[in-house]
Amino acid sequence: MSRPKRGNRFFEVRPSPIQGLGGFAARLIPRGTRVVEYAGERITHAEADARYDDAGMRRHHTFLFTVDRDTVIDAAAGGGPARYLNHACEPNCAPVIEAGRVFITAIRDIPAGVELTYDYAYTREGGADEDHPERYACRCGAARCRGTLLSPRLRRPRAAGPPPAGR
Numbered sequence: 768m769s770r771p772k773r774g775n776r777f778f779e780v781r782p783s784p785i786q787g788l789g790g791f792a793a794r795l796i797p798r799g800t801r802v803v804e805y806a807g808e809r810i811t812h813a814e815a816d817a818r819y820d821d822a823g824m825r826r827h828h829t830f831l832f833t834v835d836r837d838t839v840i841d842a843a844a845g846g847g848p849a850r851y852l853n854h855a856c857e858p859n860c861a862p863v864i865e866a867g868r869v870f871i872t873a874i875r876d877i878p879a880g881v882e883l884t885y886d887y888a889y890t891r892e893g894g895a896d897e898d899h900p901e902r903y904a905c906r907c908g909a910a911r912c913r914g915t916l917l918s919p920r921l922r923r924p925r926a927a928g929p930p931p932a933g934r
């Protein structure tokens with residue numbers, strides 16, 4: 768019996784210096800390659816909230832991907848290897864949403880052995896995430912790490928930008 772294969776033909780899963788497990792290029796991955804579909808159970812935001820008790824979690828909802836206002840993919844339920852890819856603030860992949868499906872796609876040529884990352888730009892309906900910034904701390908090590916997995920849109924608006932709404 769061999770161990771279950773946790774990656775796919777583009778990447779292998781092993782311990783990451785960023786956090787936990789990560790996906791590492793098994794070969795040169797050319798820019799534009801669809802590395803993996805973010806697969807899992809499609810649920811509503813309300814179902815995601817019911818499923819994951821925010822107050823009881825010390826870390827973010829690693830396995831949730833927000834597709835749009837209606838749909839969240841929960842990769843903890845029947846998910847594929849995409850759930851192992853870590854966040855980074857200067858990533859080499861990006862999610863591409865096409866007809867409601869999410870494909871993690873290489874945005875640059877990625878040499879074999881390099882960890883695959885994408886910007887989670889994490890948001891949740893309701894905006895309560897800002898109350899627990901420690902839960903979303905980023906330690907990706909990038910020179911321009913913004914220190915959080917949360918979407919930049921939730922962070923300090925630029926001085927020249929419009930003031931935050933509803934404050």
Ligand SMILES: [Zn+2]
Nearest residue numbers: 856905907912
């Ligand atoms: Zn970072």
